[in-house]
Amino acid sequence: AQSVTQLGSHVSVSEGALVLLRCNYSSSVPPYLFWYVQYPNQGLQLLLKYTSAATLVKGINGFEAEFKKSETSFHLTKPSAHMSDAAEYFCAVRGNQGGKLIFGQGTELSVKP
Amino acid sequence: GAGVSQSPRYKVTKRGQDVALRCDPISGHVSLYWYRQALGQGPEFLTYFNYEAQQDKSGLPNDRFSAERPEGSISTLTIQRTEQRDSAMYRCASSLELGGPDTFGSGTRLTVV
Numbered sequence: 001a002q003s004v005t006q007l008g009s010h011v012s013v014s015e016g017a018l019v020l021l022r023c024n025y026s027s028s029v030p031p032y033l034f035w036y037v038q039y040p041n042q043g044l045q046l047l048l049k050y051t052s053a054a055t056l057v058k059g060i061n062g063f064e065a066e067f068k069k070s071e072t073s074f075h076l077t078k079p080s081a082h083m084s085d086a087a088e089y090f091c092a093v094r095g096n097q098g099g100k101l102i103f104g105q106g107t108e109l110s111v112k113p
Numbered sequence: 114g115a116g117v118s119q120s121p122r123y124k125v126t127k128r129g130q131d132v133a134l135r136c137d138p139i140s141g142h143v144s145l146y147w148y149r150q151a152l153g154q155g156p157e158f159l160t161y162f163n164y165e166a167q168q169d170k171s172g173l174p175n176d177r178f179s180a181e182r183p184e185g186s187i188s189t190l191t192i193q194r195t196e197q198r199d200s201a202m203y204r205c206a207s208s209l210e211l212g213g214p215d216t217f218g219s220g221t222r223l224t225v226v
Binding site: 032034036044045046098099102104 | 117156211
């Protein structure tokens with residue numbers, strides 16, 4: 001069975017500081033991994049995806065994530081936070097045969113001026 | 114269309130009534146997914162289709178929930194004899210190919226009173 005754990009339901013950083021949002025997954029098959037962002041009252045927007053082509057994945061808005069098989073992790077980072085990054089972030093996993101996405105509980109990112 | 118369209122955007126219904134939620138995916142997208150999202154939680158899988166075939170309905174909570182996609186395009190999620198616990202955001206997503214990534218609609222906020 002597949003599962004996703006996001007460590008920390010709330011993360012607060014200062015503007016300009018490093019953003020690190022943690023995600024660990026469990027999968028019996030090589031997974032597809034995703035990060036989505038959800039702004040208030042909006043739908044989910046894809047930030048980036050891992051599909052085994054490269055372990056370091058670059059996404060939109062300056063975000064990137066590194067797939068570490070030995071640690072079963074797919075943490076999301078951004079070198080310098082902007083106020084506009086304040087949102088909820090979801091990590092998700094899918095088996096390589098397609099099918100449903102399994103989401104983590106989400107991490108709410110706050111950015112302080 | 115340009116994105117995944119869901120209607121209605123908001124639905125308030127009385128307990129015991131039936132509701133039908135509509136999803137119009139991106140044209141040509143093979144896979145269509147339904148998720149339910151409670152406040153402060155990640156989306157939870159309900160069911161999905163490849164073309165018109167329902168591939169997995171393991172996430173449907175009980176037999177009051179059903180979904181169809183008769184022509185492999187528009188899908189309808191129907192909830193019969195609604196209960197207050199059905200209140201949630203219902204999200205639809207579509208993808209061009211197995212493995213995604215998925216494009217999400219803005220969702221239908223269902224409130225059962």
